[in-house]
Amino acid sequence: MSKAIAYIRTDEAPSLPPPSSQVGWRKWLWDNMFSSMANFGSIGASIRSILIIALTAMLLYFGITVTWSLINFAFIDAVWSDPDTLKRGICATVPQGGVAEGPVGACWPFIEAKGKLIIYGRYPEAELWRVNALFIALAVGILWLVWENAPLRRYASTLMLTVFPLAAFILLTGGDVHWGQGTWTTMIVLTAIFLGGGLLAARNLLGEVMFALSGFFMVFGIFVTAMLIAMFVTSLDFGLPHVETANWGGLLVTLVVAITGIVASLPLGIALALGRQSQLPLIRYLSIGFIEFWRGVPLISVLFMSSVMLPLFLPEGVEFDKLLRALIGVALFSAAYMAEVVRGGLQAIPKGQYEGAMALGLSFPQMTRLIVLPQALKIVIPGIVNTFIGLFKDTTLVLIIGLFDLLGAIQLTYTDAAWSTPVTSPTGYLVAAAMFWAFCFSMSRYSQHLERKLDTGHKR
Amino acid sequence: MTTENTNVQTADKAVIKIEKMNKWYGQFHVLRDINLNVKQGERIVICGPSGSGKSTLIRCVNRLEEHQDGLIEVNGTELSGDLKNIEAIRRDVGMCFQHFNLFPHLTVLENCTLAPIWVRKTPRKEAEATAMEYLERVKIPDQANKYPGQLSGGQQQRVAIARSLCMNPQIMLFDEPTSALDPEMIKEVLDVMIELASTGMTMICVTHEMGFARTVADRVIFMDEGQIIEENEPEEFFNNPKSERTQKFLSQILSH
Numbered sequence: 001m002s003k004a005i006a007y008i009r010t011d012e013a014p015s016l017p018p019p020s021s022q023v024g025w026r027k028w029l030w031d032n033m034f035s036s037m038a039n040f041g042s043i044g045a046s047i048r049s050i051l052i053i054a055l056t057a058m059l060l061y062f063g064i065t066v067t068w069s070l071i072n073f074a075f076i077d078a079v080w081s082d083p084d085t086l087k088r089g090i091c092a093t094v095p096q097g098g099v100a101e102g103p104v105g106a107c108w109p110f111i112e113a114k115g116k117l118i119i120y121g122r123y124p125e126a127e128l129w130r131v132n133a134l135f136i137a138l139a140v141g142i143l144w145l146v147w148e149n150a151p152l153r154r155y156a157s158t159l160m161l162t163v164f165p166l167a168a169f170i171l172l173t174g175g176d177v178h179w180g181q182g183t184w185t186t187m188i189v190l191t192a193i194f195l196g197g198g199l200l201a202a203r204n205l206l207g208e209v210m211f212a213l214s215g216f217f218m219v220f221g222i223f224v225t226a227m228l229i230a231m232f233v234t235s236l237d238f239g240l241p242h243v244e245t246a247n248w249g250g251l252l253v254t255l256v257v258a259i260t261g262i263v264a265s266l267p268l269g270i271a272l273a274l275g276r277q278s279q280l281p282l283i284r285y286l287s288i289g290f291i292e293f294w295r296g297v298p299l300i301s302v303l304f305m306s307s308v309m310l311p312l313f314l315p316e317g318v319e320f321d322k323l324l325r326a327l328i329g330v331a332l333f334s335a336a337y338m339a340e341v342v343r344g345g346l347q348a349i350p351k352g353q354y355e356g357a358m359a360l361g362l363s364f365p366q367m368t369r370l371i372v373l374p375q376a377l378k379i380v381i382p383g384i385v386n387t388f389i390g391l392f393k394d395t396t397l398v399l400i401i402g403l404f405d406l407l408g409a410i411q412l413t414y415t416d417a418a419w420s421t422p423v424t425s426p427t428g429y430l431v432a433a434a435m436f437w438a439f440c441f442s443m444s445r446y447s448q449h450l451e452r453k454l455d456t457g458h459k460r
Numbered sequence: 461m462t463t464e465n466t467n468v469q470t471a472d473k474a475v476i477k478i479e480k481m482n483k484w485y486g487q488f489h490v491l492r493d494i495n496l497n498v499k500q501g502e503r504i505v506i507c508g509p510s511g512s513g514k515s516t517l518i519r520c521v522n523r524l525e526e527h528q529d530g531l532i533e534v535n536g537t538e539l540s541g542d543l544k545n546i547e548a549i550r551r552d553v554g555m556c557f558q559h560f561n562l563f564p565h566l567t568v569l570e571n572c573t574l575a576p577i578w579v580r581k582t583p584r585k586e587a588e589a590t591a592m593e594y595l596e597r598v599k600i601p602d603q604a605n606k607y608p609g610q611l612s613g614g615q616q617q618r619v620a621i622a623r624s625l626c627m628n629p630q631i632m633l634f635d636e637p638t639s640a641l642d643p644e645m646i647k648e649v650l651d652v653m654i655e656l657a658s659t660g661m662t663m664i665c666v667t668h669e670m671g672f673a674r675t676v677a678d679r680v681i682f683m684d685e686g687q688i689i690e691e692n693e694p695e696e697f698f699n700n701p702k703s704e705r706t707q708k709f710l711s712q713i714l715s716h
Contacts, residue, residue, distance in 0.1 A: 352557060352559050352560075352561040353561060353563065355524055355557065355561055356557065356560075356561030356562070356563065356620075357563075358522075358524060358550060359522055359524065359550060359553075359554070359555040359557075359561075359624075360550070360574070360575035360579065360623070360624070360627060361547055361548075361550040361551035361575060361579045361627065362574075362575060362578065362579060363547060363579075366578050366579070370574060370578065371563055374565050375563075375564070375565050378565065454565070456564060456565055456607040456609065
């Protein structure tokens, strides 16, 4: 009665390559340009296809013309040299009072003439070697950090975070800082309290409450000790002439502000993000308050406040360097943003990771350092680098408190009547844009490389 | 294994002592009047319907969950809010989870050596040698340099067992170790657990693998609604369950 439903495969079905329309450029074209033609029977699909083709053509046209005019301006029509030091004459057309016939593009001799101002600001000519030495050290240091097979690489980050900033400070300012009796006393007392207290408390000699707080004391103690050492080193006289920060400018200021901001904001941001998740209400509310305050005010007003209002609160005679104030403002501002980025990463860590770590007997600091942070930071690399890039570009805002960063310095060069032509400012802005883009794009590429390198979770 | 010798000497000592323990989640009374003694080398299987509090109970033993009332003593140390005690107990109590909870950013070998290096302060070389030994025991030494994400579920759970064993624990807790696995992988994990039981390890397993309970357990505990309902040797427990709730539970899970 019943039909036989038994089936047994007798021959292996061969494994074949995909049809030729499913590979290579034909598939690409089909997927990206003509996919809606699959159903040419309908009028809507036909119109859509035509629209896509028209739009593609339009975008191609605009893309090519814009690129072409940029190349034209920067290279083909550009003035490259000024052998007779005509200054503005070489970049101005005949009707404008110059010697150039036909249209003029970028005025490169202008950039060459103003190069020093753009890179160093008004840093004294005789001391420029100090900035150059620093730039070279920075480049070597970054290469050392980024190049994975570099020799002695594990010392790189320690050196770059301890020796390099001190060396940079001494090279740029000249060192020989007179910190004053009060500052020395305060720092020594703080070191004694926190480091000494921390050490005693960790041995359970100061009672239960202090024992619980010993970790906090130790961290703070190590921090103030580091500050004390830094104070000592910077107070030494290396025989370098002092250079006022008011004379710094250009790329130098941009890099100083950006790198300080970047280096300070990451650890601060991590600390704030962890603080915001702390079980201790005091630490939690302090962190929340800090983050929300700094996120709530625009960077411009932070900079204004640091230069206009802060002096009002300081005692008579105490003066804070303008650049230092900007640095602190930028660092705290970006730390608040960083904290929220890092918090996003912390929240993405499954509860099981904490439980796995705790079940193995890891202490809270160990768990945070070895299990939670490596994963959380990896997740938010795009967000961290995004903040870094934003910070790098926000450095231009220091212009409004009278510091001349890269953009400020370039704008300053426009005031020179000897170079005033219609192409002067476009050339300057092109240079500014190109330099900012180069730095930001490198950061973006490096972050993508890091993401790929650290992606271990989902490889199958 | 050297543990076997010490077992004989201290066989009667209770390594886990739970007395009149109660736990609440807010208003909800999840664990009610729990009394349980586990002797050294004893293998205990806890079963019961979902939501009966069995996971919560073993998570209280290493303080992943806090109990609010009563006493829990592990290796003679009472579990209280004292962080030092908690960390000391966690060093000696290994735990395997339903979802393995391996660290995805570390290789299998690093997963196994992390705690010995940082918690026990074992030198790296020694920790790696021990880890390889245990990975061999769970039969995946060839995966040592892969990342957890590259392994199958069964392999991951075996790594998790090896990772716990690397801390040289005296007690192992298993929280539904096979519930997230495909049927064909359950056997490889159970084989490792049976092998472990044969070395004399003190084990508490929350599991629905009744075959495992029959072969390995010294005692089977049945929980329902946060209480221990029945406790017996496996033979008696399965063939002759006393309480009505146990009978109902067994008939449900053994019906097919």
